[in-house]
Amino acid sequence: MHINWRTTVQVPDYGNDHLNELFQRHLSEATDDDLLAAYLHWAEGRIALDFCGTAEALVERFYSENESLDRLRTPHRSRYASIYQSARADLRHAIEQAIDTTESTLLKARESWRSLCAQTPHDLAGRYRQAGEAHPGRAAVALIGQLGEQNAEAERAVRNALVRYRHEMHRVAVLEQEMATFLASDGSFDLQDVDTMNPYEFEHMVARLARRDGLNVVRSGGGSRDLGADVIALTAGDLRVVFQCKHRHAGVGKVGSRDMQTLNGTARPEHQADIVIAVTNGTFTKPAIDFSRSHTIHLLGRTDLRRWATWGDPLLSVLDLTDAPLTTTAVTPGSDPTYVQVS
Structure with a gap:
């Protein structure tokens, strides 16, 4: 065997003359094939171990990303909470x-490395004289290559997901800034301010919001003879919208089915309503919801009032209505019971 004895690698003293002699004899009898086979066997194991180290670091990095995600919090009462939650879930x-x-x-990879360790034969050179796929270490090292491709794909997927997440966070930051500007304007009514209004002020706020949405308000407040119509407005398509306004002090209290029965008895017969809406800063009882469902009365409770009055969502969008004749309503499954949409 051709050994450069000027190498910095020294043959160790094993503390036993007999062992030292055995090592010297094996070195003197080794061939170039023995040297190359020993190196190849070492290299296969080194590749497997290196991959294990890289994979361990990648696993730790992904866990760290997940922990960082756990520490993120959706801004309190954000209009765009669903965007935050969806982006985070993705x-x-x-x-x-x-x-x-x-x-x-x-x-x-660890199993592959153990397999390579177990494949250390007495005749290493003979092992590598086997051609093509016949030599035992080939499958183990080929597996490492496949595993590396899988990890690279996983890393690309996370990198792409991070890019999408950052894009969504940039988009929502712009929306939040626009919303902050709107909330500071005269067109937005905070629910805490709404809760301190009297019924008359509440009716006029509803009329003002209807005008903000482009509706033509023909009545902006009710009275003792309003026959259940506190606000009346026309859509761009000349559909007649009748509002009954039920203010609850401090936002506490529910609107019952009797109020809905009264509204149902006057909104269409007396006011020729195409769209009938009951609006409150409180909530509705279950009987009121059930009655409204069967009589095509659209309920706008506290949750949806925030969308309409505070956040500026158009009324017909909040109630999921279009500027067209309506026939049936249904409570959205799993939503706040005050939320009603057209089915």
């Missing part, structure tokens, strides 16, 4: 998939 899904992938590849 990113978390990508990270958790990447964790599953990299932990699986790490386990397989």
Whole structure:
């Protein structure tokens, strides 16, 4: 064997003359094939161990990303909470998939390394004289290559998910800034201010909001003879919208079915309403919701009032209505019971 004895690698003294002699004899009898085979066997194991180290670091990084995501909080009462939550859920899904992938590849790589260790024969040179796919280490090292591709794909998926998340956070930051400007304007009514209004002020606020949405208000307040119509407005398509306004002091209290029965008895027969809406800063009882569902009365309670009065969402959008004749209503499953949409 051709050994450059000027190498900095020294043959150790094993503390036993017999062992030292054995090592010297093996070195003197070794061939170039022995040297190359020993190096190849070492290199296969080194590749497997290096991959394990890289995979471990990747797993730790993905867990760290997940922990960072856990520390993020949606801004309190944000208009765009659903965007925050959706973007975070998408990113978390990508990270958790990447964790599953990299932990699986790490386990397989460790098994591959143990397999390589177990394949150390007496005749290493003979092992590598086997051609093509016949030599035992080939499958183990080929597996490392496949595992590396899987980890690279997982890393790309997380990187792309992070890009999408940052894009969504930039978009929502712009929306939040625009919303902050709107909230500071005269067109927005905070629910705390609404709760301190008297019924007359509440009716006029509803009329003002209707005008803000482009409706033509023909009555802006009710009275003792209003026959259940506190505000009347016309849409761009000349549909007649009748509002009954039920203010609750401090936002506490519910509107019952009797009020809905009264509204139902006058809104269409007396006022020729195409769209009938009951609006309150409180909530509605279940009987009121049930009655309204069966008589095509659209309920706008506290949750939706925030969308309309505070956040500036158009009324017909809040109630999921279009400027067209309406027939049936249904309470949205799983939503706040004050939220009613057209079915």
